[in-house]
Structures are given as C-alpha cells and as structure tokens.
Amino acid sequence: MNEQMMQSIPLSTRIRLARNLKEYPFPAKLSAEEKQLVNETVRDALLDGDDAGNYRYIEMKDLSSTEAVSLAEKHLISPEFASSADGRALILSNDETVSIMLCEEDHVRIQVIEPGLSLDKAWEKANALDEKLAARLTVAFDEKLGYLTQCPTNLGTALRASVMLHLPALSRAGLMPRLSSTIAKLGLTLRGTYGEGSKIVGELYQLSNQVTLGISEQAAIQNLAAIARQIMEQETAARETLRTDNVFIDRIYRANGILQSAYMLTCSECTDLLSLVRLGAALGILDVPLDTLTKLLTAIQPATLSVQEGRVLPAAQRDVLRAQKVKEALQNA
Amino acid sequence: MLCQNCSKAQATTHIKRIINGEATEQHLCAACAKKLGFDSFFDDFSLSIPNFFSGFFSDAVPALAGRKTERCETCGSSFDEIVRTGMVGCADCYETFYDKLLPSIQRIHGRARHAGKTPPQVVAAEQTAAPKETAAPTREQQIEALQKQMQQAIDSQNFEQAAVLRDNIKALREEQ
Numbered sequence: 257m258n259e260q261m262m263q264s265i266p267l268s269t270r271i272r273l274a275r276n277l278k279e280y281p282f283p284a285k286l287s288a289e290e291k292q293l294v295n296e297t298v299r300d301a302l303l304d305g306d307d308a309g310n311y312r313y314i315e316m317k318d319l320s321s322t323e324a325v326s327l328a329e330k331h332l333i334s335p336e337f338a339s340s341a342d343g344r345a346l347i348l349s350n351d352e353t354v355s356i357m358l359c360e361e362d363h364v365r366i367q368v369i370e371p372g373l374s375l376d377k378a379w380e381k382a383n384a385l386d387e388k389l390a391a392r393l394t395v396a397f398d399e400k401l402g403y404l405t406q407c408p409t410n411l412g413t414a415l416r417a418s419v420m421l422h423l424p425a426l427s428r429a430g431l432m433p434r435l436s437s438t439i440a441k442l443g444l445t446l447r448g449t450y451g452e453g454s455k456i457v458g459e460l461y462q463l464s465n466q467v468t469l470g471i472s473e474q475a476a477i478q479n480l481a482a483i484a485r486q487i488m489e490q491e492t493a494a495r496e497t498l499r500t501d502n503v504f505i506d507r508i509y510r511a512n513g514i515l516q517s518a519y520m521l522t523c524s525e526c527t528d529l530l531s532l533v534r535l536g537a538a539l540g541i542l543d544v545p546l547d548t549l550t551k552l553l554t555a556i557q558p559a560t561l562s563v564q565e566g567r568v569l570p571a572a573q574r575d576v577l578r579a580q581k582v583k584e585a586l587q588n589a
Numbered sequence: 590m591l592c593q594n595c596s597k598a599q600a601t602t603h604i605k606r607i608i609n610g611e612a613t614e615q616h617l618c619a620a621c622a623k624k625l626g627f628d629s630f631f632d633d634f635s636l637s638i639p640n641f642f643s644g645f646f647s648d649a650v651p652a653l654a655g656r657k658t659e660r661c662e663t664c665g666s667s668f669d670e671i672v673r674t675g676m677v678g679c680a681d682c683y684e685t686f687y688d689k690l691l692p693s694i695q696r697i698h699g700r701a702r703h704a705g706k707t708p709p710q711v712v713a714a715e716q717t718a719a720p721k722e723t724a725a726p727t728r729e730q731q732i733e734a735l736q737k738q739m740q741q742a743i744d745s746q747n748f749e750q751a752a753v754l755r756d757n758i759k760a761l762r763e764e765q
Contacts, residue, residue, distance in 0.1 A: 281664035281679035361676075383706075390708040396680035397711050401694070402703030404680045408694050413705035455605065469694070470701020 258492055264538035265488045266373040267420040267460065267550050270331065271382040274362040274405045274414035275389060276396040282406035283343075283359045291343030295358040299347060301392040302356070302385065312348050316341035322568055325559035331369060331449075333357055354381065361406050362414075364389065371550075373419055373484060375477045383473075402469060412469030417477055419484045420449060424459040424535045425494035426487075428504075432461075435487070443467040444483055458527040458553060463487065495539060508536035512544075515582050520575040526556050526582060548589040552582060592618035661685045732761050 276282060280294050299313050316324060319341070328338040332355040333346060347356035357365040366385050370378040389395065396404040402412035410416070426432060436446045449460045463484055465476045498504050511532035515521075521529075534549040536542040554560060556578050562568050565577065590600045598618035605614050658667045666678030668686050677683060683690065695701075707715075735758045742751035 276680060278680055282677060284674065284676050285664050285666070285678050387709075390710070394710060395708045397708050398680075398683060398703070399707075399711070400702050401683060402705055404677075404683050406676050408677060408690065409697055411694060412698065412701070412703050415705070467698055467701075469698035470704050472704045473706060475704075 258496075261492045261495060261538055262485075262488045263372065264534075264546050265421055265423070265491050266484065267371070267422060267553075268331070269370045269372065269374045269378050270416075270418045270420075271366075271368045271375070271378040272416040272418075273364075273366045273382050273386050274403065274410050274416075275364040275366070275386065276362050276404060276406070277364075278394040278396045280363065283361065283363060284406060286343065286359070288343035291359040292345075294363050295343075295345040297393065298356075298358055298364055298389070299345070301389060302347060310349055310351075311354070312350065314346045314348060316344040316346060320568075322559045322562050326557070326563040327355075329557035329560050330554055332367075334360060336360065354385070356385070362410075373481070373488075375417055375419070375481050379417070379473065379477055410468055412467075413471070413473050413476065414468060415473050415476060416464055416468075417480050418462050418464035419480065421461050421463055421484065421487060421491070422459060422531070422534060423461055423487070423491050424531055425498055426491050427456075427459045428498075429494050431490075431494070432456075435490075439463070439483065440466075442479075442483060443471075444480065457524065458531040460531070460553070495535070498535075499539060505536075505541060508532050508539075508541055512536065512542055512586075516586055517583070518579045520572070521556075521579040521582060522571075522575055523556060523558055523578070526578055527553065530556075530582075544586060545589050548585055552585055555581060555585075590616050592616065592621050594618070594621035659685070728761055728764065732758055735761070 277294060277297065280286065280290065283291060283294075286294065295315075303311055303313065316337075319327075321338075324333070324338040324341065327333045327346070327348075328335045330352065332348065332352060334357070337344060337346075337357050337360045343359050345358040347354075347358065349355070353369050355367045355369075357367070366382050366389075368378045368382045368385075370381075398404055403410075403414040405411055405414050423432070426435065432446075439446050443466050444463060445466050446461050446463050448456045449458075449462050463480065465480050468476070471479075511529040515526070515529050515533060530549055530553055533542060533544060534546065534553075537544045537546055537549060555564075558571075558574055561574050561577055561581070569577065592598050592600045593616050595618060598620065600616035601619050602617045602622035603614065604617065604622075658669065660667050661678055661682045662685070663681040664678040666682055668689050671677055671682065671686065671690075677690070735754050739751050739754040739758065742748070742754060
C-alpha cells in the first residue's frame with residue numbers, strides 16, 4: 257500500500273472530552289451569572305503557572321459574530337457554541353491546537369486538534385488537561401454511568417474522537433452511502449466536517465466514535481484508528497484507478513487552471529476545486545504542497561476571510577479576495 | 590432554479606437526504622424551506638440533538654400521567670422536563686431519575702457499564718471504602734468475579750476448573 261498516499265488522506269485529528277462540575281447544575285439550568293462563575297472557576301483551575309502564558313481566556317460576548325463564526329470554521333469551537341455568546345467563554349491555546357469551550361452543552365469541553373492521523377498524541381494532551389481539572393475540581397461522575405453529561409448520549413467516557421478524511425475517490429465512485437451504513441453498524445459515524453447535520457463539502461468527512469458507555473478511552477481510540485486506516489486503504493485503492501482516467505486527469509488540470517486564474521471564487525466552488533487539486537497533488541499529477549491546500553480549505557471560509565481583512569465584507573468582495581488569496585498561495589507554493 | 594414547492598421564488602436551499610441508502614434532492618426558496626422546517630444550519634444544529642433525544646424518552650411519558658410530579662432536589666427538574674428538552678438538569682438528576690432514565694440510556698449505549706477512566710477523587714474514595722465492599726459482595730459481583738476466573742481458566746486451558754466455575758455461576762444465577 258502506498259503509505260505516502262495513505263498519509264495524504266487524513267487532514268486532522270480531534271479529541272473532545274466533556275466534563276461537568278459536580279456542584280453546579282448543567283449549563284441549561286444556569287443563569288448567565290452562574291455560567292460566568294463556572295467559567296472563571298475552571299479558568300482558575302486550568303490556567304496557572306507555566307500554562308497561563310500559553311492560553312487566552314476569551315469571553316464570547318467580547319467577540320463579534322464574524323470572529324466567533326471564524327473560530328467555528330477553524331473547528332476550534334462548535335457551530336452551536338458560535339451561535340450564542342450568552343454566558344460562554346473559551347480557553348484557547350496560542351498555537352490554536354487546544355480549545356476549551358466553557359458552558360457549551362457541558363460545563364467544560366476540552367478539545368485538542370492535531371494535524372494528520374494522530375489520535376494517541378491528541379488523547380495524551382486532552383487527558384493531561386483532564387487530569388489537571390480533576391485534581392483541582394470535583395467532576396460529576398458515577399461509577400456505573402461514568403462521566404455525567406447534560407445529554408445522555410455522551411455518558412461514560414464522554415469522549416468524542418474524530419478524524420477528518422479527504423475521500424474524493426470513494427465519493428466519486430458513489431461508495432459513500434454504503435460505507436456510511438457499514439460504519440454505523442460498527443458504532444462510528446461518518447458525516448460532514450461541521451458535525452451533526454452539516455452537509456458534505458470538498459469531499460471531506462468526519463469519522464467519529466458514537467458509543468461512549470461501556471468502552472474504555474483506549475479501546476474507542478484504537479477502534480477508530482483501525483477503521484480510519486481501513487477507509488484510507490480503500491480510498492488509496494480507489495485513487496489508483498483514477499490514474500488512467502484521462503477525463504478525470506483533465507478535470508484536475510482544469511481545476512488548477514481555474515484556481516490560478518479566476519477573478520472571483522465562491523466558497524463552495526473554491527472548496528470543490530481545492531478538493532480536486534488536493535487529489536491531483538496526492539496522486540503526483542500536480543506539484544503543489546498538500547499542506548498549502550489543507551490550510552487554504554480553512555483560510556477561504558467566509559468569516560475567516562473577513563477576520564483576516566479586519567472588516568465584514570459583502571459576498572461579492574469576499575469572492576474577489578478569495579480568488580486573490582488562492583492565486584497568491586498557489587503561486588508562492 | 591425555481592423553488593420546487595411554490596415554483597415562484599428562486600431556490601436557495603438545497604436539501605439532500607439519504608434514507609435507507611436512497612438519495613433524494615429538494616430545491617426550495619428560503620420561505621418554503623422555513624415553512625417545511627429546513628431552517629438555517631446553525632438553528633438546525635442546536636435543535637437537532639435534544640429533539641432527536643427526546644424521541645428516545647417518548648414512550649416513558651404516559652406512565653407519568655396523573656402522578657404527583659417528582660422533582661430533583663438539587664436543580665428542580667422534573668422527569669417530564671428532561672423528556673421535553675432531551676437534557677438532564679444536573680448530576681443528581683441521574684440519581685433521582687436513575688430507573689426512569691436507564692431504559693433510554695440502554696437504548697443509546699446498550700446494556701453497558703462505564704469502562705473508561707475514573708477521576709482521582711473517586712479512585713481515592715473507593716480505596717478507603719473497599720474493605721466494606723469485599724465484606725459483603727453482591728451476588729452480581731460474585732458472578733462477575735467468577736466469570737473472570739472462568740475466563741482465566743479457559744485462557745490457560747484449565748477446562749476442568751472452568752467447568753466447576755461454570756456450574757458455580759449457574760447455581761448463583763438460579764438463586765437469583
């Protein structure tokens with residue numbers, strides 16, 4: 257199996273742990289003031305000494321909605337968390353690999369993002385933060401039900417591990433519906449990149465564990481890694497068959513041509529073209545660093561573009577700016 | 590493209606659904622999309638989990654009718670509220686409504702018991718409480734311990750001992 261091709265498939269790995277403080281009701285039962293108290297208690301427990309300098313504590317009400325949506329586009333917070341600022345706060349590491357949502361669905365949601373397929377490393381980092389939290393605050397826990405969460409679907413380990421996969425060849429072969437239903441039988445889900453209910457863009461999928469009770473953290477992670485590798489192997493095999501498809505190769509070159517010369521690009525067109533070019537680069541047809549393309553997939557999102565520009569842009573202006581950014585990035589790559 | 594529902598306005602909402610492996614597509618204008626319940630992505634996101642989850646509880650509701658409302662002493666939630674919102678009020682609700690919540694939890698996770706890590710305070714508390722527990726293990730715990738021994742016996746190919754353990758487990762189960 258072509259290992260280099262395999263490694264081009266996973267874009268990032270995320271680990272999310274949900275925790276609640278024993279002495280407070282869950283967030284839906286708290287007023288904005290009580291939420292703030294919870295947020296500050298967690299902040300004081302987690303941010304001290306060496307760590308203080310590495311993190312920022314952000315009250316969501318201090319961010320504009322564009323800034324909040326941009327954080328969601330970067331997967332640092334959930335779209336749901338971005339949709340309301342009331343009593344919510346975020347602890348964000350300066351390198352944007354650790355984000356801790358406070359008073360989202362649960363009091364604390366620790367999230368670690370690592371590039372590529374790196375479940376063990378992400379788990380170690382998230383677990384270290386959890387250990388620190390549990391050493392200082394009493395966490396809601398039950399011997400039988402595990403970590404207690406506002407929504408019973410997260411009981412047990414309250415761990416959600418996910419890997420973002422670029423699956424253009426399997427998508428084009430029409431194999432995704434079948435793959436999704438097989439995966440559901442294994443206690444995992446495969447869905448759009450922005451989670452529950454989000455549509456599939458750029459042939460990017462999020463593979464994550466579904467069952468959290470009755471399975472240890474290690475077992476859940478190993479299971480997910482094993483399935484991710486199997487999907488990556490299938491995608492690699494499907495990509496190999498595309499090498500001899502001239503019509504398809506032509507589409508890859510054309511996509512690259514449009515990205516290098518268009519004056520305006522909408523977000524969805526741009527994402528679709530980047531997906532094709534990324535596939536072309538992984539196949540060795542185009543000489544573009546994968547990393548550049550992966551970064552562009554986030555950088556071209558509407559709110560992220562506006563934040564970079566320092567003001568909210570109307571859609572048409574954003575499309576011009578997007579085309580310009582993509583052109584620059586590809587020419588400098 | 591015109592809206593497939595009213596055929597008047599421009600379709601701006603495109604809905605793809607896969608039901609039992611069959612994909613269907615709908616193209617709707619904003620007004621019709623809203624009318625038919627396909628709101629914006631963010632709205633949908635915040636609603637979907639509780640709505641989905643409250644479906645799990647639905648059959649437990651009739652049993653509650655005509656009874657005095659039991660409320661969680663810590664946060665004041667009633668079971669009815671938990672059913673409606675799909676969200677549990679506080680950690681103590683899990684204890685107060687344990688029996689009522691359990692069927693729904695089992696439907697989501699199967700007949701499972703927590704198998705992951707335990708917070709340090711709980712580990713420490715268990716260690717001090719341990720002698721009491723070993724003094725009078727419940728039948729369930731005895732069976733669990735015997736099953737473990739039986740598995741070990743099988744793993745080490747000690748089948749005679751495994752057979753004895755199996756009979757012991759059977760006897761304990763019958764007593765139950």
